[in-house]
Amino acid sequence: MSHATKAAEFNKDEAKVNWHDKALWYVREKRDKSAHNVQGWEYLRQLGSNIKANVLSNLDEYLVQFEANAKNNGVHVHWASNAEEHNNIINDILSKHNAKKVVKSKSMLTEECHLNPFLESKGIEVVDTDLGERIVQLAQEPPSHIVLPAIHKTKEDVDELFQEHLGTKPSQGNPEYLVGEARKHLRDKFLNADVAITGVNFAVADTGGVVVCTNEGNADMGVHLAKAHIACMGIEKIIPQEKHLGVFLRLLARSATGQPITTYSSHFNKPEDGKEMHIVIVDNGRTEQLSREDFRASLHCIRCGACMNTCPIYRRSGGHSYDYTIPGPIGSILSPGKDLKKHSSLPFASTLCGSCSNVCPVKINIHEQLYKWRQVIVKEQKQPVVKKSILKTAGVVLSKPGLYRAAGKTARFMLKNAPRFMIYNKLNAWGKARDLPEVKGQNFDDWYKKRQKNG
Template identity: 90%
Template sequence: MNHAKRATEFNKDEAKVNWHDKALWYVREKRDKSAHNVQGWEYLRQLGSEIKANVLSNLDEYLIQFESNAKKNGVHVHWAANAQEHNEIIQSILEKHNAKKVVKSKSMLTEECHLNPFLEDKGIEVIDTDLGERIVQLAEEPPSHIVLPAIHKTKEEVDVLFQEHLGTKPSQGNPEYLVSEARKHLRDKFLNADVAITGVNFAVAETGGFVVCTNEGNADMGVHLAKAHIACMGIEKIIPEEKHLGVFLRLLARSATGQPITTYSSHFNQAEEGKELHIVIVDNGRTEQLSREDFRASLHCIRCGACMNTCPIYRRSGGHSYDYTIPGPIGSILSPGKDLKKHSSLPFASTLCGSCSNVCPVKINIHEQLYKWRQVIVKEEKQPIVKKSILKTAGMVLSKPKLYKIAGKSARFALKHAPKFMIYNKLNAWGKARDLPEVKGDSFDEWYKKRKKNE
């Protein structure tokens, strides 16, 4: 199914759609309040964008510098060209430690590589320890948002889910009770884990260290209790120097959830005594995206989710309708680069209103890239006959002023005088859920000419 069909399924529950929309807009409003309290917010955004642009222009050098410094710190550095290599490297590390139980903090890269099912097929237990991630894991669903993975589930649905999988008592969705039970459940998993896996928010070329940002402390808990720590990072997560962390840490939390900073910003430079620290650096299509001049800026993304929280399409279609690890506007840029045919509908799942670009903390021109992908898709992917015919007709009408005026007059006359069933039918998708605006007698051009004549 394409995005439109999946969105139609999501929209069958109108009350839930309205709740989903409202919940995400609340996060967007928190972002605005937090950003407006920072003097020089736009300067920070510009600085973040320029640092990222510098990184992408010198990515090979920064990656080699990072590897060199990480090795000096005693860190084991691995390189993976794709998802399969990433998963096999992690499997080999787990086999070395005879590990059968793994705790994992939130990592969109491991979701992208489908690490969990890969390891589970090998008989290894993988527990996602971020609360939202654990909820969707129990529900056997992918995350629907990169920061709020279970935003599509109400607390009442989580209540039922916990009763089924954790043996909790019915609580009518009491958040305090559900969080308490989740903590008990996860504490046992932490204490018995052999290896901890985390993502990487920022990797510092200057030091060979990296930072993991969480609000629950689950990454720290897993790392400090397990005998080995595996960190998985995309090649674009590099920043040049430690001083640049101040820019991105201030941008990330405010853009993601409206917080001044994440509750835990954990720095890892070397393994604890008697333990091992591994870093798996992954490409998986990133260099290909880097080679696309029109779309390379998408690699600036720091995974804050702000574009999703503001997008009117995402808020009312849900993350699962995108059928890609990274949903929403940014995912609609990244996904066609991975599989143009499969994800050809996603760049069209946008109003091109530009709100995503306005809130992006590193100034990615998201709506412009979506528009550019549309041009690529129309040329390279076969379009439905009906769509091609309508667009061809529209192009002809819009290119001929006389024809445009005749069409405009005819449409205004029909909207004013034609029976309602002729206007609101299957051909008018817009009219399924809303009334068309009242039609005035004259076009703007006619009104303007009359006005000039009477002056």
């Protein structure tokens, strides 16, 4: 199913769409206020972009340096070229510890690799401990947002979900009650877990340590209580030096939720005494994206979700309509590189307004890359006959001024005088949800010529 088809399903509930739109725009407004309170915000963005560009240009050296320093810290380092290797490595570590219960902090990489269903098929219980992730896990749904995974659910939805799975009492969506019940439920999972799995926000090459950012402290609780810690990271998560964290931690939280900093920025450099720490470094298509000159900057992404919060298409179509682990504008760049045929509709799910690029904390030229993917897709993927015919006709009309003026005059006459059923029908997809603009007395061209004539 294309993005448009899935978006149409999401749009059937107009009230929920409006709520989803406003909730995300509220987060975007918080981001703006927080960013404007930082002197030199644009300089900070440029600095972050430059550091990331340096990393991608020297990725092999930084990865080797990181591995050496991590091993010196007593950490076991593993390399995975794809999702299958990543999952098998983790399963081997769990088997070594005879682990049957795992707690996991938020990790888009493990979502990308479909780790949960893989481990569950081996008889291992995997519990996502981020509250939003736990909500969608109970609902048997993927996250719809990389920072706010359950943003598509109202508090009333969560109330019903908890009644079904946790045996809670009806509370009319009382947030304090629901959070309290979730805390009790998850506390038991933390206490009985054999192994903790976390994602990685930043991996520091010169220390061999990793940094995990959470607002709930769930990563810390899992790691400190379990006998082994497995941290899963994409190869692009490297930053050169620990001092660079000052740049990215300020950019990340403000861009994601409008906070000055995440509540917990946890540094894991070595295992605790008597415990193990493992880091799994994963490629899974990243070097292929790195080889694409027009799209390599997409690997600058620090997974803040700001492009989703501002995107008018994402806000009104929902994350699940993208059918990819990373939805929204950045996902629409990453997904065609994984499967061009399956995700060929996503680069077209954009107005190319550039708002995503304007808010990106590391200055990824997102809307330009979306446009470039469109050019690739049109060349490499067969397009619908109707679409090709319309675009070909439009090309002819727009290339001939006389024909363009005649078409414009005809369209204005029809909009002003034709019966409504001739304008608003199945052929007019735009008119399904909105009225076309009212036709004025004259167009700009006529007005301008008349004005020039009259001096």
